[in-house]
Amino acid sequence: MFQLTNEQDYERVRNRYIPEIIEGDMDSIRPEVKRFYSSQGSQISDKSHNQETTDLHKCISRIHRSTSDHEKTNLCVLVTGALGGRFDHEAANINILYLFSDMRIVLLSDDCLIRLLPKTHKHDIYIESSVEGPHCGLFPVGAPSGSTTTTGLKWNLSEAKMRFGSMISTSNIVHAEKVTVQSDADLLWTISLRNLT
Amino acid sequence: MAPTPPVRPVMSHSSAFLLPSPPSSSAAPDGDGDAYALLVLNQRLPRFAPLLWDRARVRVCADGGANRLFDDMPELLPGQDPDEVRRRYKPDVIKGDLDSIRPEVKEYYSNMGTQIVDESHDQDTTDLHKCITFVTEKLAIPNRSNLCILVLGALGGRFDHEMGNINVLHLFPTNRIILLSDDCLIFLLPRTHTHNIHIESIEGPHCGLIPIGAPSTTTTTTGLRWNLGKPPTSSIQYQQQLVLNLQILSPDDTSMSFGGLISTSNIVEEESVTINSDSDLIWTISLRHHS
Numbered sequence: 145m146f147q148l149t150n151e152q153d154y155e156r157v158r159n160r161y162i163p164e165i166i167e168g169d170m171d172s173i174r175p176e177v178k179r180f181y182s183s184q185g186s187q188i189s190d191k192s193h194n195q196e197t198t199d200l201h202k203c204i205s206r207i208h209r210s211t212s213d214h215e216k217t218n219l220c221v222l223v224t225g226a227l228g229g230r231f232d233h234e235a236a237n238i239n240i241l242y243l244f245s246d247m248r249i250v251l252l253s254d255d256c257l258i259r260l261l262p263k264t265h266k267h268d269i270y271i272e273s274s275v276e277g278p279h280c281g282l283f284p285v286g287a288p289s290g291s292t293t294t295t296g297l298k299w300n301l302s303e304a305k306m307r308f309g310s311m312i313s314t315s316n317i318v319h320a321e322k323v324t325v326q327s328d329a330d331l332l333w334t335i336s337l338r339n340l341t
Numbered sequence: 342m343a344p345t346p347p348v349r350p351v352m353s354h355s356s357a358f359l360l361p362s363p364p365s366s367s368a369a370p371d372g373d374g375d376a377y378a379l380l381v382l383n384q385r386l387p388r389f390a391p392l393l394w395d396r397a398r399v400r401v402c403a404d405g406g407a408n409r410l411f412d413d414m415p416e417l418l419p420g421q422d423p424d425e426v427r428r429r430y431k432p433d434v435i436k437g438d439l440d441s442i443r444p445e446v447k448e449y450y451s452n453m454g455t456q457i458v459d460e461s462h463d464q465d466t467t468d469l470h471k472c473i474t475f476v477t478e479k480l481a482i483p484n485r486s487n488l489c490i491l492v493l494g495a496l497g498g499r500f501d502h503e504m505g506n507i508n509v510l511h512l513f514p515t516n517r518i519i520l521l522s523d524d525c526l527i528f529l530l531p532r533t534h535t536h537n538i539h540i541e542s543i544e545g546p547h548c549g550l551i552p553i554g555a556p557s558t559t560t561t562t563t564g565l566r567w568n569l570g571k572p573p574t575s576s577i578q579y580q581q582q583l584v585l586n587l588q589i590l591s592p593d594d595t596s597m598s599f600g601g602l603i604s605t606s607n608i609v610e611e612e613s614v615t616i617n618s619d620s621d622l623i624w625t626i627s628l629r630h631h632s
Contacts, residue, residue, distance in 0.1 A: 232551070239600070279499065281500070285554075310512075314467065
């Protein structure tokens with residue numbers, strides 16, 4: 145975190161960014177890091193006995209359990225570090241979006257963000273063009289789509305079929321302030337993030 | 342007695358090309374006679390790029406991949422003169438939109454004899470797709486049936502690029518195409534075949550099987566810590582499993598889908614992994630890091 149700020153005093157930066165909870169297997173966290181945050185008040189939630197689920201699954205489960213249905217509509221879970229790296233980890237993290245499709249979860253990297261558009265809803269995506277775009281895409285990960293319709297893209301889809309092994313929407317461009325998507329399949333939406341230098 | 346499954350042709354896989362010694366000396370089934378093509382896409386080169394370059398018979402950069410080659414190869418060979426490295430690691434072809442390649446990089450390789458192929462008129466296919474078409478159709482390669490296309494820079498970065506690259510694996514299911522990063526490699530296991538994956542020392546133990554395009558109702562594996570599918574039907578093998586106290590999966594532990602079970606963080610336990618599925622699957626395995 146210190147490297148991402150312009151501050152001089154690394155201790156001050158570290159002390160300012162304290163997580164409420166550290167959760168998971170605890171097989172990657174360095175002992176001195178665990179000691180530091182524990183001493184700063186972070187709750188250490190050791191779930192190493194549970195080998196059935198990934199670290200992200202454990203974290204999302206915790207949030208899911210402690211959030212009422214009403215609160216869930218206003219809650220958006222932002223996740224960093226879920227993309228790239230080991231491909232099986234990335235796939236498992238994407239699967240979390242499907243397993244917890246009643247929650248808004250956004251996976252972010254330096255280059256882009258992704259979110260699930262469940263087939264149960266029509267989607268209005270408001271584009272923040274100062275920070276995202278123009279490159280975007282829609283992917284029928286998990287199952288093909290027999291009919292997808294969009295507005296607001298350079299190459300819109302009109303009751304189009306999409307599946308891996310045939311057509312999927314990559315390197316599309318957002319062309320309006322609002323993009324709408326309606327599909328008979330769960331789709332992954334992705335949009336590039338602008339380089340804010 | 343359970344009905345025997347239909348007999349499918351066997352497809353063998355091996356990552357022997359990542360071994361420091363030449364592939365023909367490895368024990369892998371298809372170690373002899375494989376011809377490698379190397380494609381470089383627009384991301385930082387992984388640490389083993391020089392090794393794969395030396396293995397390949399033909400090397401193609403997709404647009405901005407040429408920038409990465411120019412910038413990163415000297416860094417991967419720090420003991421050597423950068424100009425000498427650039428001269429030695431010169432691609433045969435640079436192909437694609439040519440909207441990412443820096444002008445000075447394009448000029449440098451063009452002057453050295455690299456063929457520059459401008460495909461900016463074709464906006465329907467991705468850079469990787471264009472390169473695969475080029476390698477499979479236009480290049481005169483002996484042992485074409487043993488052609489294996491190694492791709493660097495196809496994973497990570499912009500997610501729509503990654504998805505487009507994974508779609509290329511599905512669009513060319515009969516070609517051997519392997520996407521590699523510093524952390525792992527992935528390739529397609531088409532449903533038309535039974536797959537035999539020989540596990541090399543430089544890969545593993547973490548692996549996974551992912552049904553990206555469509556769910557799988559029946560997948561059977563051997564050689565993994567958590568295998569999928571029914572236990573062996575032979576009663577002798579079944580008895581052996583009971584004696585060894587292996588987990589016996591229920592007949593339902595065989596279907597995979599997003600929103601349900603997918604096989605991730607699995608572990609390779611044997612030298613050879615076999616996979617049979619009614620759906621195209623992506624196989625992934627981690628690559629070991631040297632200290």
